[in-house]
Amino acid sequence: MAEMMTAIAIEGGKGPAQALHATEALRPAPGPGEILIKVAAAGVNRPDLLQRMGFYPPPPGAPATLGLEVAGEVVVGAGRWKAGDKVCALLGGGGYAEYAVVDARHALPIPGDLDLIHAAALPETVFTVFANVFEHGALKAGETLLVHGGTSGIGTTAIAMAKAAGAKVIATGRGADKKAKALELGADIAVDTKAEDFAEIVKAAGGADVVLDMVGASYFDKNLDALNTGGRIVYIASLGGSTLEVPVMKIMQKRAVISGSTLRPRSADEKARLAAEVEGVAWPWVAAGQLKPIVDATFPLAEAAQAHAHLEAGEHVGKVVLVV
Ligand SMILES: NC(=O)c1ccc[n+]([C@@H]2O[C@H](COP(=O)([O-])OP(=O)(O)OC[C@H]3O[C@@H](n4cnc5c(N)ncnc54)[C@H](OP(=O)(O)O)[C@@H]3O)[C@@H](O)[C@H]2O)c1
CATH class of the missing domain: 3.90.180.10 (Medium-chain alcohol dehydrogenases, catalytic domain)
Structure with missing residues (x-):
């Protein structure tokens, strides 16, 4: 050799x-x-x-x-x-x-x-989604996962793994083409965040139990708004800003868990x-x-x-x- x-x-x-x-x-x-x-x-x-x-x-x-x-x-x-x-x-x-x-x-x-x-x-996306959605986020069959960047490497993997586990998936993307792709990939609902308010769409669909987020600050208020009681927001990146202003009362009222990890x-x-x-x-x-x-x-x-x-x-x- x-x-x-x-x-x-x-x-x-x-x-x-x-x-x-x-x-x-x-x-x-x-x-x-x-x-x-x-x-x-x-x-x-x-x-x-x-x-x-x-x-x-x-x-x-x-x-x-x-x-x-x-x-x-x-x-x-x-x-x-x-x-x-x-x-x-x-x-x-x-x-x-x-x-x-x-x-x-x-x-x-x-x-x-x-x-x-x-x-x-x-490996990289499957390990990351497993650790964050299924371990930190504890997603269960019948629950709803909201995944941002649904057409990304991580997003496409998260849609497939959550569907395989029996969860409902709402995916976001920036643009009508990304919304259409997310639906093709198996998301139950997709949102074009350039044209639509994802929090309103997620709430109308029954709320999110787990949010897999790579965006961070710019999506935080809407994530929390769309979160069900007992919901979990899991961070894997902060492409849209890394410092959150956290309304403590709302976290308490929703019994929300905010976590995140690196692999x-x-x-x-x-x-x-x-x-x-x-x-x-x-x-x-x-x-x-x-x-x-x-x-x-x-x-x-x-x-x-x-x-x-x-x-x-x-x-x-x-x-x-x-x-x-
Ligand atoms: N923590 C960990 O263990 C871990 C492991 C692996 C990856 N990651 C992170 O996960 C993210 C995705 O990785 P990847 O390899 O799948 O990347 P990728 O395919 O390049 O996807 C990046 C995604 O980020 C979205 N995005 C970027 N800036 C945004 C903003 N300001 N607002 C909303 N969406 C934004 C893009 O959304 P659009 O499609 O809508 O443009 C795109 O879907 C990266 O930030 C990466 O560093 C973390």
């Missing part, structure tokens, strides 16, 4: 999409309990854009190379994996490369008959726990065709800059994937 590999680097350490370029890098070597994966495809996620711009540094110990998820073939096995196995995996970084190293417990089998491009689009800095054991939960709960949904990763576009690894520009343009539906 060659000692060097192609990986994507950021010229100057941070910068615009055009700063991404292919370079020669040392192939990573697996440590105890880690596997080496020959990467076939790597998912592109919005956190990668933030890291590229210098706003989301990798946690201690994580590779500096971008890339939070891959699918490919095991070259050096550990744990339950042996050379030749096909896997997809949640990474702390390092996915935009020909080879990646990961804790064996953070790799999962390819569910159903998915190809590696679609499998690479699964990447969680401990290796915590990610292993999540991986086992995801494999038990969400992988059967993928195998049954209830949870289909939506891939909007693929780019060769060397065109990571174009992939980032595509995601930044914001017209995508679902995921962008790099093919290695």
